[in-house]
Amino acid sequence: MSPAITAEGLVKKYGAVTALDGIDLSVPEGTVFGLLGPNGAGKTTTVRILTTLLRPDAGHATVAGLDVVADAARLRSRIGASGQYAAVDDHLTGAENLEMVGRLYHLGTKRSKQRARELLERFDLTDAADRPVRGYSGGMRRRLDLAGALVADPPVLFLDEPTTGLDPRARVSLWEVVADLVAGGTTVLLTTQYLEEADRLADRIAVVDHGRVIALGTADELKDQVGGDRIELSVTSTDELETARRVLAPSALADVHTDLTALRLTIPVAGGAASLTAALGRLADERVTVRDAGLRRPTLDEVFLTLTGHQAATDDNKETAQ
Amino acid sequence: MNTLQMAIADGVTISKRNALKIRRAPDLLGGVIILPIVFVLLFSYVFGSMIDLPGISYTEYLLPGIFVQTIVTGAQITGYTLTQDLQKGIFDRFRTLPMAPSAVLVGQTLCDMLMNVTSIVVMGLVGLLVGWRVHSSPLEAVGGVLLLLFFAYAFSWVTATVALALRTPEMFNNIATLVSFPLVFLSNAFVDSARLPGPLKLVAEWNPVSTFVQATRELFGNTSPLRPVPDAWPLQHAVAVSVGWSVLILVVFVPLATRLYKRAVSQ
Numbered sequence: 101m102s103p104a105i106t107a108e109g110l111v112k113k114y115g116a117v118t119a120l121d122g123i124d125l126s127v128p129e130g131t132v133f134g135l136l137g138p139n140g141a142g143k144t145t146t147v148r149i150l151t152t153l154l155r156p157d158a159g160h161a162t163v164a165g166l167d168v169v170a171d172a173a174r175l176r177s178r179i180g181a182s183g184q185y186a187a188v189d190d191h192l193t194g195a196e197n198l199e200m201v202g203r204l205y206h207l208g209t210k211r212s213k214q215r216a217r218e219l220l221e222r223f224d225l226t227d228a229a230d231r232p233v234r235g236y237s238g239g240m241r242r243r244l245d246l247a248g249a250l251v252a253d254p255p256v257l258f259l260d261e262p263t264t265g266l267d268p269r270a271r272v273s274l275w276e277v278v279a280d281l282v283a284g285g286t287t288v289l290l291t292t293q294y295l296e297e298a299d300r301l302a303d304r305i306a307v308v309d310h311g312r313v314i315a316l317g318t319a320d321e322l323k324d325q326v327g328g329d330r331i332e333l334s335v336t337s338t339d340e341l342e343t344a345r346r347v348l349a350p351s352a353l354a355d356v357h358t359d360l361t362a363l364r365l366t367i368p369v370a371g372g373a374a375s376l377t378a379a380l381g382r383l384a385d386e387r388v389t390v391r392d393a394g395l396r397r398p399t400l401d402e403v404f405l406t407l408t409g410h411q412a413a414t415d416d417n418k419e420t421a422q
Numbered sequence: 423m424n425t426l427q428m429a430i431a432d433g434v435t436i437s438k439r440n441a442l443k444i445r446r447a448p449d450l451l452g453g454v455i456i457l458p459i460v461f462v463l464l465f466s467y468v469f470g471s472m473i474d475l476p477g478i479s480y481t482e483y484l485l486p487g488i489f490v491q492t493i494v495t496g497a498q499i500t501g502y503t504l505t506q507d508l509q510k511g512i513f514d515r516f517r518t519l520p521m522a523p524s525a526v527l528v529g530q531t532l533c534d535m536l537m538n539v540t541s542i543v544v545m546g547l548v549g550l551l552v553g554w555r556v557h558s559s560p561l562e563a564v565g566g567v568l569l570l571l572f573f574a575y576a577f578s579w580v581t582a583t584v585a586l587a588l589r590t591p592e593m594f595n596n597i598a599t600l601v602s603f604p605l606v607f608l609s610n611a612f613v614d615s616a617r618l619p620g621p622l623k624l625v626a627e628w629n630p631v632s633t634f635v636q637a638t639r640e641l642f643g644n645t646s647p648l649r650p651v652p653d654a655w656p657l658q659h660a661v662a663v664s665v666g667w668s669v670l671i672l673v674v675f676v677p678l679a680t681r682l683y684k685r686a687v688s689q
Contacts, residue, residue: 152518153518153688155688174520176518176520177520179518181515183514190510191442191443191446191447192443192446196442200439201519204432204435232446248515
């Protein structure tokens with residue numbers, strides 16, 4: 101099957117600042133692709149180019165088989181986009197917002213009204229349909245914005261940080277909506293700072309930093325790339341924590357992480373369950389009381405940290421390309 | 423649908439959206455209906471009790487000035503809503519839709535026309551209540567209304583341009599007030615420019631606002647044979663010059679606003 105989204109060598113500069121430094125992507129039809137990266141990494145710029153809002157300085161991209169620059173006008177009727185800032189009109193009601201979008205897709209008045217009602221129902225907004233959006237909660241606005249992106253039933257959907265600022269319940273319900281859409285054959289490209297979100301939704305993930313793709317693969321592949329497993333232990337005193345660190349550090353693959361407040365150690369190891377047994381044996385020899393022990397795969401957070409040298413979602417700088 | 427039909431349909435859709443917004447926003451609606459009423463009553467009673475003009479009641483002299491003033495201040499709503507929209511994501515939404523790119527500004531200015539029609543009707547009615555009368559032929563009176571609307575439409579593009587250049591509602595409001603007040607008060611809208619001291623008189627007589635006010639007075643017959651038209655060239659040919667100004671404003675500001683809009687939304 102031909103890819104729904106392709107990008108080759110996308111470059112975008114703002115004066116001296118390079119927002120994108122050669123981005124390559126390929127997203128098969130009917131899959132979810134996650135762009136993961138800190139603020140300012142180039143996620144939003146990439147989405148803005150793919151949704152025809154921005155012209156790349158170099159490179160080219162196609163969406164649904166159409167070039168994002170040369171065929172921009174035709175492409176717009178085949179994509180839906182929902183941004184970080186819910187693009188809805190405060191003074192209009194939910195229904196009026198969607199009807200307006202329908203008319204601007206040239207669906208005609210009758211079809212626009214009908215489509216608005218369908219989407220309001222689907223997104224659980226029927227009760228609020230005739231109230232001005234001003235009074236909506238953050239989650240409702242986001243749902244309405246997503247509904248707006250779906251008015252023309254587009255084969256390709258772009259979601260730029262769809263759950264930023266949402267409470268956990270609203271986030272989960274949005275994830276369910278996305279999962280439904282993909283089950284129906286829609287291709288989704290989403291950007292996120294939330295590793296859990298990428299882990300949960302995306303078939304494939306590109307980790308972006310400083311305008312480049314620095315890693316690409318499924319969540320599992322990315323975790324393998326970082327290597328090994330993690331032993332997590334908690335002990336009963338800081339002395340024991342120090343002893344445990346000293347005893348186990350030689351067998352660790354990388355730096356041992358100690359959490360002084362939680363009295364917890366995280367040790368990257370190779371060798372799975374055997375290494376856990378061995379570690380517990382050595383701690384018993386040293387008479388360290390282990391309160392809790394476990395073996396787990398690295399989290400995407402750790403993947404991110406290893407790949408970029410900094411934590412995800414800790415950089416408060418706004419994305420340069422808003 | 424061909425391109426032109428699409429552009430018109432999209433423009434109408436956007437202007438409907440703006441009209442709904444104004445209807446739901448009490449602060450904006452106040453600017454369209456309440457403010458003109460306040461202006462008419464305030465100026466005609468406060469200034470009217472102090473200012474004497476030969477051969478014409480101050481209220482009759484004043485109303486055309488209020489019409490023009492309200493258009494100038496009312497056009498700020500255009501700019502204000504544009505800057506508000508710029509700060510939200512709504513233009514991004516519009517730009518990912520297969521709509522005519524011109525629709526945003528065309529729709530915005532069309533909606534302003536609708537607002538201005540409302541304002542002019544409200545002011546006309548309140549004016550009639552406080553003693554303003556039309557003394558010209560019906561044809562000239564209609565000409566007066568059309569001239570005001572043409573000016574209003576052209577002026578919307580000026581405020582749209584300023585708004586797109588400044589981009590934030592706060593900046594826009596400050597600058598717009600700073601510019602519109604002297605523009606209106608340094609004219610013949612409320613006072614007889616002939617009585618102003620030398621340099622102010624010169625500025626007032628060549629101020630385009632004065633030209634529009636003079637043209638409106640002539641078309642509504644709110645002039646007096648005892649008050650000759652000042653010698654300044656634009657006032658001598660007020661109607662023609664007003665039309666010329668409006669055309670010139672459109673020629674300059676439509677492309678300028680369009681360019682600034684593209685720049686503002688493509689970053």
